[in-house]
Amino acid sequence: MEMRMLRMIAGVSKKDKVRSTRILGSLKVVxxxxxxxxxxxxxxxxxxxxxxxxxxxxxxxxVRGKRKRGxxxxxxxxxxxxxxxxxxxxxxxxxxxxxxxxxxxxxxxxx
Incomplete structure (x- = not known):
């Protein structure tokens, strides 16, 4: 969801094939x-x-006692x-x- 919102802010769609790291860097977001x-x-x-x-x-x-399996x-x-x-x-x-x-x-x- 976060990257979707950042892509909308940057005006970039998934079809543009811009990497997420590039979008994060251009918007200066961690x-x-x-x-x-x-x-x-x-x-x-x-x-x-x-x-x-x-x-x-x-x-x-x-806490003492037996744990569940897994x-x-x-x-x-x-x-x-x-x-x-x-x-x-x-x-x-x-x-x-x-x-x-x-x-x-x-x-x-x-x-």
Whole structure:
């Protein structure tokens, strides 16, 4: 849907055979996947809270019991940790609010 809207804004149809990356570059827009990843990483405010904060307790909570068969469900925390590992971010980076915002801004502008 996003690319369809961007194609309409750029005045380009699928028949013109213009690559999506070219449209994204000409409109100076980052892909939706990047936007979602950066919004997931906006959890720095909870990381700065003390460990006895309810949000941090829930994040480290482990539920006991038997899981259903098949592939485990994707969890928000796992995605956040994977993105932090991918971009070599550490929890200590989130402790400085200004630095964390600058990191997220740089990730948003990176193509």
């Amino acid at each position: 892909p939706m996947k990047t936007k979602i990843m950066v919004n997931r990483l906006r959890c720095g405010h909870t990381m700065r809270r003390p460990m006895n904060y309810i949000g941090n307790k829930v994040e480290s909570l482990e 592939r485990p469900k994707l969890q928000w925390g796992h995605e956040v940790r994977a993105n932090m590992k991918k971009y070599r971010l550490d929890k200590s980076d989130s402790m400085n609010n200004i630095k964390w915002k600058d990191i997220l801004k740089e990730l948003t502008t990176r193509r």
